[in-house]
Amino acid sequence: VAKTSLTSPPWPEVKLPDPVEEAKYHAEVVQKVNKMIATGQYGRLFAVVHFASKQWKITSEDLIMMDNVLEAECGDRIRMEKVLLVGADDFTLIGRPLLGKDLVRVEATVIEKTESWPKINMRFWKRHNYQKKKIIVHPQTVLRINTIEIFPCLS
Amino acid sequence: RYVRQLQRLQLLFSPTAADARGARQFVEEAALDFARRHPDVVLYISPRAGLAPVLLAEYLNGTVREELIASKTSEEIVQLATKLARQSGLDIIRIRKPFHTDNPSVQGQWHPLTNKPSALTVQGPRLQPQ
Numbered sequence: 001v002a003k004t005s006l007t008s009p010p011w012p013e014v015k016l017p018d019p020v021e022e023a024k025y026h027a028e029v030v031q032k033v034n035k036m037i038a039t040g041q042y043g044r045l046f047a048v049v050h051f052a053s054k055q056w057k058i059t060s061e062d063l064i065m066m067d068n069v070l071e072a073e074c075g076d077r078i079r080m081e082k083v084l085l086v087g088a089d090d091f092t093l094i095g096r097p098l099l100g101k102d103l104v105r106v107e108a109t110v111i112e113k114t115e116s117w118p119k120i121n122m123r124f125w126k127r128h129n130y131q132k133k134k135i136i137v138h139p140q141t142v143l144r145i146n147t148i149e150i151f152p153c154l155s
Numbered sequence: 156r157y158v159r160q161l162q163r164l165q166l167l168f169s170p171t172a173a174d175a176r177g178a179r180q181f182v183e184e185a186a187l188d189f190a191r192r193h194p195d196v197v198l199y200i201s202p203r204a205g206l207a208p209v210l211l212a213e214y215l216n217g218t219v220r221e222e223l224i225a226s227k228t229s230e231e232i233v234q235l236a237t238k239l240a241r242q243s244g245l246d247i248i249r250i251r252k253p254f255h256t257d258n259p260s261v262q263g264q265w266h267p268l269t270n271k272p273s274a275l276t277v278q279g280p281r282l283q284p285q
Contacts, residue, residue, distance in 0.1 A: 056254065
């Protein structure tokens, strides 16, 4: 059959490797990463954490602020679950969608619980003698991420 | 380790004025509980006649905040005091970003040339891969 411009798709054809070989390769990579974590060869770790209905990319010693009230008092240590991704300089661990709790540990401290700056909520229609003014102040919490730790229990 | 940002709370009120009634009740009933619950905040109570009752809060970075407590009940003053105790001395203005990092990039910041093959490996019409 003659080859036209539509016989093969326009993207380059990709050959998938052998599943057995691929499994062996995966096991090798996992063992290597495990050894690296166990010996402690990683530098700075960053993590992507789902917290207060938002996803944050955090490292150690950084500040995060949220527009709600947490039930913990100032100075309490909090452990964050729902970790989606952890990465270091040479490797990253991607969760589908979350990583296990025995693999990552993210700790944070509540530093401050203040109120926001006073926001003005005003409605005005012209020529209708209608105006309403309301000043909204909502509570905020400031957290500082203390540590991100990983444990070598991959499989 | 957590350091509270509030240094001292000064409660200035007059013993005879009518609008300092809540402050007097607070001093009689709730001041001891408050001081015990926040052991790292110093509470000064001093009488001052002729001016409105005021709660002064001083923070570790030097900012001083004054809150009027005239015609407030004892519970409201307690709530105000706990709110001030949890704050830090930064100004309450609009903050542009809800996060702050000192090390924003761990694996190297992205620039348009990351993950692109270099000119040495690209196979062009005349250029052979070296």
